Amino acid sequence: GQNIDQPTEMTATEGAIVQINCTYQTSGFNGLFWYQQHAGEAPTFLSYNVLDGLEEKGRFSSFLSRSKGYSYLLLKELQMKDSASYLCAVRDLDTDKLIFGTGTRLQVFP
Amino acid sequence: ETGVTQSPTHLIKTRGQQVTLRCSSQSGHNTVSWYQQALGQGPQFIFQYYREEENGRGNFPPRFSGLQFPNYSSELNVNALELDDSALYLCASSLSGGRSTDTQYFGPGTRLTVL
Numbered sequence: 500g501q502n503i504d505q506p507t508e509m510t511a512t513e514g515a516i517v518q519i520n521c522t523y524q525t526s527g528f529n530g531l532f533w534y535q536q537h538a539g540e541a542p543t544f545l546s547y548n549v550l551d552g553l554e555e556k557g558r559f560s561s562f563l564s565r566s567k568g569y570s571y572l573l574l575k576e577l578q579m580k581d582s583a584s585y586l587c588a589v590r591d592l593d594t595d596k597l598i599f600g601t602g603t604r605l606q607v608f609p
Numbered sequence: 610e611t612g613v614t615q616s617p618t619h620l621i622k623t624r625g626q627q628v629t630l631r632c633s634s635q636s637g638h639n640t641v642s643w644y645q646q647a648l649g650q651g652p653q654f655i656f657q658y659y660r661e662e663e664n665g666r667g668n669f670p671p672r673f674s675g676l677q678f679p680n681y682s683s684e685l686n687v688n689a690l691e692l693d694d695s696a697l698y699l700c701a702s703s704l705s706g707g708r709s710t711d712t713q714y715f716g717p718g719t720r721l722t723v724l
Contacts, residue, residue: 503651532712541699541715542652543611586651594665595705596642597713599651 501525503600505587510606511577519572519585519603527592533561533572534586536602542586545572574605582607611635613702613716621722622690630685630719632700640664640705641683642713643675646697658683659705687721695723 502524511517523531530549534542548554548563548570560573572585584602591598612635622628634641640659644652654667658677672688681702687694697720701713 534715541611541613541717544712544714547712588651594657596654596657596665596667597644597652597701598654599644601649601651 501589501591501598503587503589503598505585505600505603507601508604508606510608513577513579513607513609515577516573516575517577517605519574519587519605521570521572521587521600523568523570523587523589523598523600525568525589525591525598528565529590529592529595531561531563531570532588532590532597533559533570534588536584536586538583545585577607579607579609581605611702611714611716613700613714615698615700615716615719617719618717619720619722621724623724624690624692626690626723627686627688628690628721630687630698630700630721632683632685632702632716634681634683634700634702635714638702638704638714639681640703641677641681642701642703643683643685644699644701645669645694646699646718648696652699655685690723692723695721697721 505521533545536542546561588597588599614633642657643655646652656666697718703713704711
């Protein structure tokens, strides 16, 4: 079967660091994506991991461990505009379709 | 801006009606995927089109159908609408080479309400 788990909600303070975890179980794996989605808007691409390790892109970093079926998205120097849902998605090896988790709603407070 | 556009932005239909949603892919992209996103949920894969052929389908009934045109624009058709079809419908375009696909870039979505 295919299953993606991530926390439903998280809160953090402006300027802080937050880590959003994602665990997955899929029959075939061809990469993991993180998307940001503001309320009522389309998901926007943040990061892509296919090999184990850390990918850094500005204030955002994403980590992958394929053996553990685990990824996290790290957001540094949080800003109010980072308040959004963060979607973890795994790409299926056979079909190339993206399998999404339900998303983590992050609220950043001043 | 991802270069992916969708129309219409919002749509209200009644149960039993049919609807057509449209998507224009990012320039140079030959693959389009359609997703349904219910409120508070992640997007659910409906199907994918590659070079005008269906290239994978999720767990959606046959009343959900699609088309991809030579210019790589796409349509999602839903027949016999049900109340549970109310959702945000997203299309995403990507560039495929063989079995490997690049990152999917999403359009702004069409909000469908079925009354």
